[in-house]
Amino acid sequence: MRYLHWERITSILLILPSAIAIAIFVYGFIGFTGFVSLTKWNKLFPDFSLAGLRNYQGLLANPRFQIDMRNMVVFTVLFLLTSLAIGFLLAVLLDQHVKGENIFRSIFLFPMAISFIVTGIAWRWLLNPGSVEMGSTGVNLLFEKVGLNFLKTGWYTDPKIGIKAVAIAAVWQMSGYVMAMYLAGLRGIPEELREAARVDGANELQILYHVIVPLLRPITLGAVIVLGHIALKIYDLVVAMTGPGIGFSTDVPAYFMWDTTFQANRFAQGASIATILLVMVGILIVPYLTYSLRREAEV
């Protein structure tokens, strides 16, 4: 009982409002959404009679949802791999005592400060292919000017490319973030390790591959988690840049969710998509959260 003096109580009281808010607005709401996904509420006025898993079965059989899931996988893989590759390359280059490092770093990172809506608008026009009759526009026009005609494509207007064009804009926005993370990691690697490898006869590329890459693995993991959950949730960029596209070629589950819930009033279907999204993000995040907090507790 002696531990329970008033300051202990005060400290708990101080954090209580936030704890209650999160308990209701995160966990309670997630629970309610999960419940709605099991009901027949697919019109404006709530109908809480149970439908079992019928909404989920309907989704899995829904062509739009199938395309969305495929788009999401393509987008996530492309966005992750390209951002990691470019971010790593830029970080390694910037770590070579480059003159003007600050300027380069700022240029690579500034897109992070901009909203996906602005990014979407800019890239909608950049990747607007133009037309055969009127001529090329945007990036295609640039290719034409420098004689790289074979690179011209329909970008997001071509259903075969679709979501991949959206990934280009996302990489532009987020790869600088990966660069910043890797650069911080590279700066934390002691020079002695590189020196020891050199003494052992390793060349610079071998050092990069056998010493530096393994040491940066925790950062790679962190970047995969952060970029991965952004990719699964991507919504704003699609809204501003393309919309669902021809034959849903640029549609994603998050877009379908908003559309079906708040435009078509199919609340139960929207709740099912939201729950599927949440489970996917959870699979990505929960192991990482428990892992990094356990590691922190050990330190």
Place this chain on the structure above:
Amino acid sequence: MTAKMRSLREGLRVRGGSRLLIYAFLIAFAALYLMPVYVLVVTGMKSFAEVSLYRMWDLPSGLHLDSFKKAWFGGFGFEGISSNFLNSIYLTIPATIVSAMLGSINGYVLSKWKFRGSDLLFTLLLFGMFIPYQSILIPLVQVLYKMGIYGTIPGLIFVHVVYGIPICTLIFRNYYATVPTELIEAAKIDGATIFGIYFRVLFPLSLPGFVVVMIWQFTSIWNDFLFAVTIAQNPNIQPLTVGLNNLAGSYIVEWNVQMAGALMAALPTLLVYIFLGRYFMRGLLAGSLKG
């Protein structure tokens, strides 16, 4: 020995022609990253007579501000973004300040007044940072409606404060963890209370933490679209991202006006980034759980 000392931070050893290659690569990438900005600025500055998609990359003949004026004040058949801009300011500033204060208190308790289960509580809070907000939107709309703040700016402020709790708590907790516990213990021996320690010891040291959290919240609230478009259906209270998206989605608005609007919408967060970039970085890295 001195040579070794000098080589302490040299990265990989790349010299001669390869160094030129490094600069060539960096400059090429820099050009690539600046390309959208170039188009935004150049297009915004062109006069209506010289705006053509097919001359998108050409420089303007002079500085014309017509597109900016039209994007800001509106034109025939469409609204400008000036009122949205104000709405975003009314929304972002209070939400940022309240978020930072809450985060500071939570971070203080979770780093210096740990109790049984406080680490678990922290983990549970953190999860709220990663959830797809789609999974809370349906009940959120209903609860805000019942609270009488659906479709209002105070409603949006409330939402951003609540869902900002995880990240703000995380940044402050990690920041306060670097404050030596001896300072706290010494203050306790001097008879300071939990509030006394906060106001006399921790708060005066908190400025960098506040700057990081406020930049983070300012940027993410200013740039938020999902909450804004869901909660602010009424045009009178729509924040900037929604107004801009309407502008860009309208077929009667010329594309140069859209570009000018996008540039103005990006300006506040870009300015913050340019002048406070160091703190912006810290917030970013905190977002990946590395304090």
